[in-house]
Amino acid sequence: MKKLWGGRFSKQPEEWVDEFGASISFDQQLASQDIKGSLAHAKMLFQCKIIDESSYENIKNGLLSLQSEVEEGELTYSVKYEDIHLNLEKLLTDKIGPDGGKLHTARSRNDQVATDFHLYVKEETLLIIAHIEELQKSLLNLAEEHVETIIPGYTHLQRAQPVSFAHHLLAYFWMLDRDKGRLQDSLKRSDIMPLGAGALAGTTFDIDRNITMNELGFANKYLNSLDAVSDRDFAIECCSNASMIMMHLSRFCEELILWSSEEFGFIEISDSFTTGSSMMPQKKNPDMAELIRGKSGRVYGSLISLLTLMKGLPLAYNKDMQEDKEPVFDTVKTVKGCLSIMTGMMNEVKIHVDKMNKAVHQDFSNATELADYLAKKGIPFREAHELVGQMVLQCIQKGCYLLDVSLDEYQEWCPLVEHDLFDALSPKTAVERRNSEGGTGFEAVRQQIDAAQSKMAVSNN
Numbered sequence: 001m002k003k004l005w006g007g008r009f010s011k012q013p014e015e016w017v018d019e020f021g022a023s024i025s026f027d028q029q030l031a032s033q034d035i036k037g038s039l040a041h042a043k044m045l046f047q048c049k050i051i052d053e054s055s056y057e058n059i060k061n062g063l064l065s066l067q068s069e070v071e072e073g074e075l076t077y078s079v080k081y082e083d084i085h086l087n088l089e090k091l092l093t094d095k096i097g098p099d100g101g102k103l104h105t106a107r108s109r110n111d112q113v114a115t116d117f118h119l120y121v122k123e124e125t126l127l128i129i130a131h132i133e134e135l136q137k138s139l140l141n142l143a144e145e146h147v148e149t150i151i152p153g154y155t156h157l158q159r160a161q162p163v164s165f166a167h168h169l170l171a172y173f174w175m176l177d178r179d180k181g182r183l184q185d186s187l188k189r190s191d192i193m194p195l196g197a198g199a200l201a202g203t204t205f206d207i208d209r210n211i212t213m214n215e216l217g218f219a220n221k222y223l224n225s226l227d228a229v230s231d232r233d234f235a236i237e238c239c240s241n242a243s244m245i246m247m248h249l250s251r252f253c254e255e256l257i258l259w260s261s262e263e264f265g266f267i268e269i270s271d272s273f274t275t276g277s278s279m280m281p282q283k284k285n286p287d288m289a290e291l292i293r294g295k296s297g298r299v300y301g302s303l304i305s306l307l308t309l310m311k312g313l314p315l316a317y318n319k320d321m322q323e324d325k326e327p328v329f330d331t332v333k334t335v336k337g338c339l340s341i342m343t344g345m346m347n348e349v350k351i352h353v354d355k356m357n358k359a360v361h362q363d364f365s366n367a368t369e370l371a372d373y374l375a376k377k378g379i380p381f382r383e384a385h386e387l388v389g390q391m392v393l394q395c396i397q398k399g400c401y402l403l404d405v406s407l408d409e410y411q412e413w414c415p416l417v418e419h420d421l422f423d424a425l426s427p428k429t430a431v432e433r434r435n436s437e438g439g440t441g442f443e444a445v446r447q448q449i450d451a452a453q454s455k456m457a458v459s460n461n
Contacts, residue, residue: 038059146353
């Protein structure tokens with residue numbers, strides 16, 4: 001079979017070479033984008049009087065027919081035609097005759113694939129944003145329910161200070177909000193049209209790129225034909241943003257996994273998102289959370305793959321760039337799947353408030369409250385810090401906690417201590433009083449929830 005580009009070749013590649021060089025096994029995912037780009041290109045060719053109305057109508061109707069077949073999953077592609085572009089051109093020509101060959105006038109596969117890829121990344125970025133917002137809603141709903149639920153706060157994975165559980169959840173809300181902001185900002189760079197750049201140098205045909213730009217809904221067009229076909233920074237940025245999302249999800253999953261263990265017992269993950277053991281009948285494994293944590297490495301790998309792919313390529317297009325799509329396709333699928341699973345987990349998670357409450361009453365996370373109490377009595381904070389450290393050591397040696405120490409013992413230790421200390425040391429008071437802006441105090445957290453809800457309302461308008 002003679003290739004569509006085979007005019008200057010006297011020998012055809014063997015079948016196994018065709019298979020090695022073909023991309024149709026994965027770039028068929030771009031079929032809808034390719035047809036959309038072709039419809040816009042055909043309209044521009046007609047409006048610029050490069051093809052006549054009869055040819056345009058024939059091409060348009062043929063492409064719309066192919067689009068319906070794509071949506072119904074009825075098209076069959078062939079490795080012989082290498083990629084989605086040549087496959088669709090062959091299918092179109094078979095359907096409408098010689099007019100199908102006019103579609104590629106003033107166009108190269110180089111600007112064609114770049115356009116398809118821009119459309120894909122732009123569309124999928126918007127879908128990922130929508131998935132993030134669903135997870136944010138789940139976190140907000142949980143936070144509203146648990147403003148006054150108290151959980152140990154940690155640094156170095158050691159008990160530090162008690163915090164509102166809502167405050168802890170909202171930390172991830174804001175991380176996701178910045179992830180969403182990065183995606184929204186990146187749209188400026190995927191929303192640029194390469195079509196009209198040709199192979200690398202533009203075209204001799206009197207085309208109007210504004211027609212195709214407006215038809216395809218791009219905000220801007222590339223102003224340099226070499227740049228248009230040879231860079232993939234928008235795809236790399238997509239994978240970079242996805243890696244950041246996965247890093248945040250992985251951190252959250254690590255906490256969910258810890259919290260669901262018997263050692264913590266703070267939460268129970270729904271049966272829908274856990275599995276059992278083939279050997280140990282008592283097991284309930286947080287597999288979905290573990291998978292999300294593990295898939296972060298997969299997404300990081302895609303980012304490194306793309307960066308490595310592009311780092312040594314001279315201008316303009318090189319066949320190496322065929323390898324740009326699979327990492328992005330896999331990243332998009334992985335991130336959307338992880339966000340969906342995460343949302344489902346948070347919608348169904350069971351919070352063991354009693355276990356959280358017990359935890360904050362059996363630790364020394366109120367030690368800072370004691371130091372602050374002494375500082376307010378006039379003792380320099382550094383001296384108070386030293387005194388409290390000594391008291392904590394005494395408690396550890398006696399096997400008790402700060403709230404177990406009697407008033408007489410405290411007054412013997414420091415005469416400035418009064419009975420109001422015990423209220424100051426209670427975990428609820430410790431959290432409730434931290435109402436500095438952005439703090440974990442209940443009022444501060446409620447203000448934070450209001451701010452988060454306002455942010456979501458703006459996003460949805």
